[in-house]
Amino acid sequence: MADPRIGIIDKRLEKVKRVIAVSSGKGGVGKSLIASTLALTLSQKNRSVGLFDVDFTSPSTHIILGIQNVKPKEEKGLIPADAHGIKYVSIINYSGEEALPLRGADVSNALIELFAITRWETLDFLIMDMPPGISDATLDMIRFVKKIEFLVVSTPSQLAFETVKKLLKLLLELKVPLVGVVENMKMKESNFVKTHVEALDVPFLGEIPFDPKVEEAFGNANALVNTVFAKRLTDIALKVFP
Amino acid sequence: MADPRIGIIDKRLEKVKRVIAVSSGKGGVGKSLIASTLALTLSQKNRSVGLFDVDFTSPSTHIILGIQNVKPKEEKGLIPADAHGIKYVSIINYSGEEALPLRGADVSNALIELFAITRWETLDFLIMDMPPGISDATLDMIRFVKKIEFLVVSTPSQLAFETVKKLLKLLLELKVPLVGVVENMKMKESNFVKTHVEALDVPFLGEIPFDPKVEEAFGNANALVNTVFAKRLTDIALKVFP
Amino acid sequence: MHEWALAEAIISSASKIATQEGLKEVIEVKIKVGELQQVEIDILEFALSELKKDIFKNAIFTIETVKAELKCRICGHQWVFSKDKLDVDSAEAIHFVPETAHAYIKCPRCGSPDFEILRGRGVWLESIRGVK
Amino acid sequence: MHEWALAEAIISSASKIATQEGLKEVIEVKIKVGELQQVEIDILEFALSELKKDIFKNAIFTIETVKAELKCRICGHQWVFSKDKLDVDSAEAIHFVPETAHAYIKCPRCGSPDFEILRGRGVWLESIRGVK
Numbered sequence: 110m111a112d113p114r115i116g117i118i119d120k121r122l123e124k125v126k127r128v129i130a131v132s133s134g135k136g137g138v139g140k141s142l143i144a145s146t147l148a149l150t151l152s153q154k155n156r157s158v159g160l161f162d163v164d165f166t167s168p169s170t171h172i173i174l175g176i177q178n179v180k181p182k183e184e185k186g187l188i189p190a191d192a193h194g195i196k197y198v199s200i201i202n203y204s205g206e207e208a209l210p211l212r213g214a215d216v217s218n219a220l221i222e223l224f225a226i227t228r229w230e231t232l233d234f235l236i237m238d239m240p241p242g243i244s245d246a247t248l249d250m251i252r253f254v255k256k257i258e259f260l261v262v263s264t265p266s267q268l269a270f271e272t273v274k275k276l277l278k279l280l281l282e283l284k285v286p287l288v289g290v291v292e293n294m295k296m297k298e299s300n301f302v303k304t305h306v307e308a309l310d311v312p313f314l315g316e317i318p319f320d321p322k323v324e325e326a327f328g329n330a331n332a333l334v335n336t337v338f339a340k341r342l343t344d345i346a347l348k349v350f351p
Numbered sequence: 352m353a354d355p356r357i358g359i360i361d362k363r364l365e366k367v368k369r370v371i372a373v374s375s376g377k378g379g380v381g382k383s384l385i386a387s388t389l390a391l392t393l394s395q396k397n398r399s400v401g402l403f404d405v406d407f408t409s410p411s412t413h414i415i416l417g418i419q420n421v422k423p424k425e426e427k428g429l430i431p432a433d434a435h436g437i438k439y440v441s442i443i444n445y446s447g448e449e450a451l452p453l454r455g456a457d458v459s460n461a462l463i464e465l466f467a468i469t470r471w472e473t474l475d476f477l478i479m480d481m482p483p484g485i486s487d488a489t490l491d492m493i494r495f496v497k498k499i500e501f502l503v504v505s506t507p508s509q510l511a512f513e514t515v516k517k518l519l520k521l522l523l524e525l526k527v528p529l530v531g532v533v534e535n536m537k538m539k540e541s542n543f544v545k546t547h548v549e550a551l552d553v554p555f556l557g558e559i560p561f562d563p564k565v566e567e568a569f570g571n572a573n574a575l576v577n578t579v580f581a582k583r584l585t586d587i588a589l590k591v592f593p
Numbered sequence: 594m595h596e597w598a599l600a601e602a603i604i605s606s607a608s609k610i611a612t613q614e615g616l617k618e619v620i621e622v623k624i625k626v627g628e629l630q631q632v633e634i635d636i637l638e639f640a641l642s643e644l645k646k647d648i649f650k651n652a653i654f655t656i657e658t659v660k661a662e663l664k665c666r667i668c669g670h671q672w673v674f675s676k677d678k679l680d681v682d683s684a685e686a687i688h689f690v691p692e693t694a695h696a697y698i699k700c701p702r703c704g705s706p707d708f709e710i711l712r713g714r715g716v717w718l719e720s721i722r723g724v725k
Numbered sequence: 726m727h728e729w730a731l732a733e734a735i736i737s738s739a740s741k742i743a744t745q746e747g748l749k750e751v752i753e754v755k756i757k758v759g760e761l762q763q764v765e766i767d768i769l770e771f772a773l774s775e776l777k778k779d780i781f782k783n784a785i786f787t788i789e790t791v792k793a794e795l796k797c798r799i800c801g802h803q804w805v806f807s808k809d810k811l812d813v814d815s816a817e818a819i820h821f822v823p824e825t826a827h828a829y830i831k832c833p834r835c836g837s838p839d840f841e842i843l844r845g846r847g848v849w850l851e852s853i854r855g856v857k
């Protein structure tokens with residue numbers, strides 16, 4: 110007759126002001142790094158922030174932020190863990206070191222389950238770290254999360270932007286709110302991405318340079334916020350989310 | 352009663368000696384660039400080679416190799432196009448500029464369809480460019496293609512290797528043949544990936560440096576084979592596929 | 594104890610359907626609970642009894658447990674899930690996110706994690722009976 | 726003309742089933758063909774008649790066309806596919822890979838490409854009748 114989980118999702122997100130899906134279509138463009146650092150930096154600027162790692166077959170945010178030994182609590186549902194002041198949920202607490210091969214239908218089901226049982230408290234931002242591809246997770250986010258907004262990440266590469274362009278077209282067509290596009294891992298000057306993004310009437314949010322030091326900061330939140338990467342991202346974040 | 356397509360897949364690959372899935376779990380590690388360049392370089396060394404772009408929601412190989420205006424022919428099935436001497440099939444011939452949002456079940460169905468109708472001729476190698484994630488495409492390759500072998504790509508990054516490790520564990524557990532692991536986009540010395548790969552008893556095939564010029568060569572097969580990237584990949588390929 | 598969250602979802606979903614069907618009072622709500630997720634029936638029942646009000650005040654919630662049947666996509670083998678074969682942590686993971694089963698359960702015949710959950714996953718609203 | 730490849734797949738699949746069931750001669754093979762893929766029935770029939778031999782020599786291949794029904798996952802709208810609304814290239818793409826429908830067809834009510842193909846996709850072996 111009915112899957113009771115679906116109807117409750119809106120209620121679970123009731124106290125969250127903005128839900129931001131950090132997405133791309135393309136893999137390896139820095140979605141996880143941007144989602145994690147954005148959550149951290151907004152939280153340090155006194156916003157209340159949640160981070161939900163939705164890349165179930167390859168979760169990364171716990172590595173970037175060095176989140177270990179914290180677990181959601183069970184209390185009439187799942188209460189997100191607290192990590193560096195961020196409310197945090199990742200499937201890593203349940204899949205651990207094991208490979209978790211999930212077909213699209215499983216991704217969809219796991220996503221609905223976690224949304225249905227997680228009690229997000231009052232938050233200014235819930236940041237979602239999305240998997241690559243334009244598939245179940247992206248489609249379900251559009252389908253189930255009424256207040257979703259997409260923050261799209263590209264690199265300067267043609268290969269990345271080709272997919273990003275398709276994702277943008279889809280979001281525009283479906284009138285899904287778009288925060289805009291961040292161009293990450295910039296190594297030399299070029300207007301390729303900016304020009305094409307603006308031609309689609311989508312906000313171009315700014316560039317982040319390739320930062321050879323960022324990886325050394327993984328696992329250490331204090332070091333991470335002090336990287337060139339984090340500083341540029343913070344500039345963008347404060348402009349975009351004043 | 353039965354889906355007639357599935358039983359014919361083996362027959363369609365009957366004349367193909369080796370089927371190599373270039374895979375990773377992680378996105379953006381260079382799967383598409385390696386798959387495309389590997390196909391090109393093996394073909395130039397007089398091997399008969401096919402290239403099948405299986406990243407349906409973000410196909411890239413046609414951009415890397417500059418394949419335009421060639422199309423599979425219809426003749427009692429689909430006859431792969433000929434591009435730079437490579438037998439080539441990509442969904443781009445059918446999806447074009449449009450976004451192709453596919454759920455996992457659709458990816459699976461499209462994969463089965465293309466396998467069932469494509470007549471690969473006698474080939475030494477059929478290279479498959481896989482999507483990121485450990486999901487439908489990976490699971491179906493294991494399920495339907497008896498002679499599949501995985502060539503796994505990582506970068507030096509912890510984030511990439513974390514997912515690669517999970518994929519390797521899965522393949523080892525399922526006894527799926529593994530050609531080995533290539534470490535791509537190397538920027539500085541480190542033994543992190545090599546050590547961990549060898550600890551799993553998986554062949555470490557070699558390193559490919561980050562090549563800032565490779566992107567300029569996209570679309571031009573002659574320029575591409577002359578990049579530092581292609582030369583290092585060719586060294587590895589000749590060693591691994593003598 | 595996330596049974597409480599599931600109970601809320603059931604009541605909320607049942608309310609919507611009752612409204613659609615123009616019910617003034619609900620007499621019975623039938624629920625199916627899959628064994629894979631090992632929902633604690635007692636707690637679910639308690640939560641439902643605490644949460645029911647308004648048109649649900651006198652409603653009876655009937656809970657049926659459904660065996661979890663899994664089918665391997667590789668070899669076709671079909672089997673019934675038994676939690677006794679799982680350690681505590683894996684069972685807990687599956688309790689929260691049944692799909693993590695693909696990390697902990699393998700086909701007993703061929704060892705593949707590529708299986709389908711035919712039935713017995715999660716919580717399902719089966720039917721609602723009431724007075725218009 | 727990739728109908729030929731589908732015909733081969735049908736014969737090959739039917740053979741396997743006939744062997745499993747111990748059939749010495751096949752009398753009838755029922756096939757369903759979905760409209761979404763716009764398989765040319767004439768060509769499929771011709772290919773089947775050219776390819777049939779051995780235990781299939783006297784078999785009749787009955788082909789039933791199934792209307793393609795699509796259902797939107799966003800708004801729930803259900804509709805029947807009509808190829809008249811497609812341009813030639815899109816129709817050709819869907820002919821080869823029915824899933825490319827998600828690039829060319831949108832829900833007529835809400836515009837979403839996130840729809841399910843309920844039926845009428847591809848070629849399906851329905852039943853085999855024969856003599857043991």
Ligand SMILES: Nc1ncnc2c1ncn2[C@@H]1O[C@H](COP(=O)(O)OP(=O)(O)O)[C@@H](O)[C@H]1O
Nearest residue numbers: 136137138139140141142294318319320508510
């Ligand atoms: N601005 C940057 N400078 C240097 N390295 C970066 C930058 N952004 C991302 N990376 C690196 O690129 C790789 C991919 O980033 P990741 O966040 O995992 O991407 P995605 O989530 O899109 O797959 C990681 O190794 C990460 O450390």
Ligand SMILES: Nc1ncnc2c1ncn2[C@@H]1O[C@H](COP(=O)(O)OP(=O)(O)O)[C@@H](O)[C@H]1O
Nearest residue numbers: 266268378379380381382383384536560561562
């Ligand atoms: N060795 C390399 N040197 C420089 N750039 C590379 C190298 N390998 C890959 N790239 C670039 O990295 C990005 C991701 O590569 P791609 O082949 O698309 O990865 P995937 O298919 O794994 O997503 C592309 O922009 C590509 O040009």
Ligand SMILES: [Mg+2]
Nearest residue numbers: 140141164169
């Ligand atoms: Mg990521």
Ligand SMILES: [Mg+2]
Nearest residue numbers: 382383406411
């Ligand atoms: Mg790729």
Ligand SMILES: [Mg+2]
Nearest residue numbers: 215708709710
């Ligand atoms: Mg499953």
Ligand SMILES: [Mg+2]
Nearest residue numbers: 457840841842
């Ligand atoms: Mg579909």
Ligand code: NI
Nearest residue numbers: 183594595596
């Ligand atoms: Ni619980």
Ligand code: NI
Nearest residue numbers: 425726727728
């Ligand atoms: Ni045809």
Ligand SMILES: [Zn+2]
Nearest residue numbers: 665668700703
């Ligand atoms: Zn099995």
Ligand SMILES: [Zn+2]
Nearest residue numbers: 797800832835
């Ligand atoms: Zn619709």
